[in-house]
Amino acid sequence: MGGLMKEFFKGLWNDNPTFRLQIGLCPVLAVTSSALNGLGMGLATTFVLICSSVLISLLKNVIPSKVRIPCYIIVIATFSTIVDLVMHAFLPDLHRVLGIFIPLIVVNCILMGRAEAFASKNSVVSSALDGLGMGLGFTWALTLIGAIREILGSGSIFNHKFVADTAATFGFFSLPPGAFVTVGILIAGMNIISARLRKAS
Amino acid sequence: MNESVRMIVVLTVIAMVSGGLLAWVNDWTGAIISENQLQAMMASIQEVLPTATRVEILSSSPSTLVEEDPDQAREVEQATTEMFIGFDDNDRPVGYAFVGEGPGYGGAVRVLVGVDGASGKILGISIVSHAETPGLGSRIEEESFRSQFVGKTLNDPIALGRDIDALTGATVSSRAVVQAVRTGFEDASIAYERSR
Amino acid sequence: MENLRLIVTPSPHVRDKDTTPNIMFAVLISLIPVAAASLYFFGFNALRLILLGGAAAVATEAIFQKVRGRQITISDGSALVTGVLLALSVPPTLPSWMIIVGSVVAIAIGKQVFGGLGHNIFNPALVGRAFLVASFAQPMTTWTGPFDTVTRATPLVVGAARSSLPDLFFGSVPGSLGETSVLAILLGGIYLFYKGIIDYRITLGVLGSAAVMSFLTGANPVFELFSGSLLFAAVFMATDMVTSPYTPKGRWIFGIGVGFLIMLIRTWGSLPEGVTYAILIMNAVTPLINRWTRPRIYGQGVHKS
Amino acid sequence: MSVKTFFGGIHPNYAKELTAASPIEVLSAPETVVVPMLQHIGAPAVPTVKKGDKVLAGQVIGEAPQPISAPVHAPISGTVVAVTDRPHINGRSVLSVIIENDGQNEWVELDTHPDPVQLDREVILSKIRAAGIVGMGGAGFPTAAKLTPPKDATIDYLILNGAECEPYLTADHRLMLEYAEDVILGAKLMAKVCGAKKIIIGIEDNKMDAVAELQKFSGAIEIALLDTKYPQGGEKQLIKAITGREVPSNGLPFQAGVVVQNVATAVAVAQAVRDGKPLVERIVTVTGPVINEPRNFLVPIGTPLQNIVEAAGGFTEEPGKVIVGGPMMGMAQVGLEAPIVKTSNGILALSKAESHEPNVMPCIKCARCVDVCPVYLLPLRLEAFGMNEMWDEAKAYGAMDCIECGCCTYICPSKRPLLQYIRVAKNQIVAASRKKSS
């Protein structure tokens, strides 16, 4: 069981896709102007990640290795498209903000990376946990970035404004440059914390 | 099974299952999506044409306007793209709404304008889409800015600095709205007259 | 004479007396006419912004160096230059807390994250300014006239036809603190040039290409050079040596590029003034310019007879 | 006359007024002289005397083992008291012959020629080689070797280097004033040997009196006035300023059709061929803010620094640095024990205040070092490569073309030790290429 939990926890910190592996970066920057957008994108990605991990793990003995990449692409693309359509139908506002980054989940290399490196070699349960951990690691990173940018840039959190409408906020953080700078500084923060943890242990 | 036959079979099966699944999801969501979009548009039109209970789409591309009057072609090209006519309970046209577009600070600003059919006065405008700077250009969405257009007719200047005040620090965005309203208005009124 | 304790170091054994702190303080001296003009035209606001901008920059630098455990080098004057230049490039009515934020960002994000003096890629004062514009676009684009606090449009917005050349020359026009007086900027620039601190290639490159561009687009070159922050930037900001190329040819390219981009943005962009961005963009190209304009080394490419 | 110059360079405080007007005084030989076997570029000379031998002034005490080397002669008459390693001004220990002065000043028989220009080219060359003459402008390359370029090379110009661009030094200046006739004779002899079509003497325009003096004898020889700027006397800069040509990178001056010789070398050549005198003495400027009575001396080679400083009245205060050579390229000394050699043109003493290493700050990319580099390098970049051990990049950016003039280090407002790191890079590049070839 401890082994399984490890599959789950590694995505949250040590192998965090955003802060550690630096993969799947486009949505990290593009859709994090608010915490809610970050959360939505994170959960959508997590959904695709779990589904495709499970499916690929199930099919691992069926798929010939020569065509495995196209197969993975189809599986991932299918789930991305499903998320895209469903979100369009039921969460139209969020869908509009996330825009093409929902279909782009298919090229997010967290997906391909996990399919190739993990799901194709492991059991259904550990693949699901791996996907869940990676997805939640991605989700918390996006939500945190979104929250910071939203607080600084718009003076609100999860769309609840906590400053007067007329108050000046650091609009920089809502804009593209603010996205890059926020992520850069958060990566530095993660490095500091990790260095401390390493020293402590 | 031969290796390459297996490859082809597996790939085909996966692709077909995927295609089928997507087709089903698309069917299921497609209706909801178009319904949503219609609802959203209706809600906006309702906002600018309060008395209308039913809306008809008049034209959704410039070409329908151009056909009869080649002289208008040049202007029309950059103006009205979408136009709607509102009817009251008695199926009498009460006015029309059109989408106008103007170049803003961060890209095109699209504005929905509602006009009273009888008086030719603007009933209200709403901003359909824009990419202006939050807190600066985005203030074109504010009621106080939009309300300046209410009551204007084609005989009014509808010009920045004359009868419309720009938002401080956002002249570009303000001008985009004014231009979207003014140019759209001219073409749309011709189209509306013809349609009656 | 038996027990001489001699110092042994490699040659050369003599050094020029100019030092980096001297250079920074010379820039501050050269800013005196500009600062004086801004005090004259904008009064207390000018004093307030210059003092706060300078102090916040110096304090940020000290804190950053303290946290990093580095030697605190605020006495070299470079942070003060950044703070003062930032203050001189903002509108007179900017709230105090905003100039402080600008200075903190200029030093923290513009300079210290790169490793401090000499390592930064982008002009720190302009990083601070661009941050302020992105965050507080309205206060950063609201100008008041000289001697009063009535909001007025700058000459760039009003246009050449409605601006008086003498007003532009002496500085009696709305604008950012340091940019209005052509005379004061020229005085400072001549001093810097005389002291060998600024490179004529950059300044002439900016002014020359802007003049040519405005001539080609049918604008009035004199008006274009005298209005907005073009001249101020050409003298004090494009010339920041840390963020401009170090090859002779590169400096021409840099200056011409800045002038060209300023006029491009002024003429076709949606910003009335593109100086900040023009310089930041050329700052970004500077490493590539340096790499591609290496001087031919003496004797290379010469055939051995 | 128009003033010629090159691109780059610096204008340090020249401080030549301390000694420019002091005529050359002959310094009598000390009790003992220490004559190093290595005073030139190339293989060290091999001692031909041993402890206890009696020697005459002008007698060979070290033989050249191969063409790129130079024989060494006794500057005085006396007894060899030791042949052993002694401190050299280059900071290392070098095999030296120590001679105790017998006070007789007895000379070997000298072979004189009243009209040396008529001599055969080969004869002149062999006399130059036998006299142990090496470049006296600094590097000490054996003059005979430099005068015999490969057969297929054509030499258009012989340039005499009278620039003396190092601050403080006036040895060459006084030499041109007081030995003008020998300078011209030496030039003619060397031109004959190397087949140069034209002789040009390059002199900085702060020595107009020397120009006037030389013009009395120069005849067809041209004098080129040069801007007063360091390193005007650098061989490559001189060639560029006077002929507009460049020495190919990694090449030698003859490949640009030029041979450059220092004016003191010319005098030594004249005296060797006409008077048969080997190179056993040279002119040295003793100067600096803490020297009691700065002046110029004609000094027997092998005289310890100590004796020369004392002859100039000693120090006014304890010095911080004593340098052999000028302030730009000279060697800082650990003490005053080492002797003067053929290439030492000055002794410079700086005060403690002037000797402290300045506070180093980060490079602000002001490009002053770029603007002064006379070989158009990017010193700031080379320094960074040197510090970060990026030897390949340093090589690609021309580190090996650096002439080590020190202009970059001099001018840097952040007081960065640019040249120091460039030297490190050069050494590493040489070491790497040696390793590859072996």
Place this chain on the structure above:
Amino acid sequence: MELFYIFIGAVFVNNFVLVRFLGICPFMGVSKQTETALGMGLATTFVMVVSAALTWLLQWFVLEPFGLPFLQTPVFILSIASMVQLVEMFLNKTSPGLHRALGIYLPLITTNCAVLGFSLIAVQGAYSFIQSIIFGLGAGVGFTLALMLLAGIREEMQFADVPEPLKGIGIAFVIAGLLSLAFSGFSGLV
């Protein structure tokens, strides 16, 4: 003129990397050296132009006429991936030199969302065939430009005393942010 605006817009005003946030992974991953950055940029530009043509044909001659726009994502990504494979094989056969220069980058590009993202945007924008191709060229050139600028700056950073926690990717993000800030000066140009 229209085409010119599309090109300038894609290169400067709505730079794919700095404003639209597409292709960030290679932007961060392959920008340590200017030489490799140029290789990656050129390879990506090439793939973009080819996939502009390919996806335009697929969209307007296959997906739309058969009522299958919902299959856009899988169809595009599969065809881009196969196209890259073909291009690689083709290059290998015909021009080993070019293959050596660009080959190592080609497989990376398939999973670079700039290419797929570009195709989706081009379809949304309802560009004509020629416009699509120019748009693809602009997107690629814009990507190359941003990549080169970042690489030039990051090379400079090896001499800089960057704070330890920011070293490497952290400072690269800050630099990208400042690049993006500088590029905001281009807004409104077209």
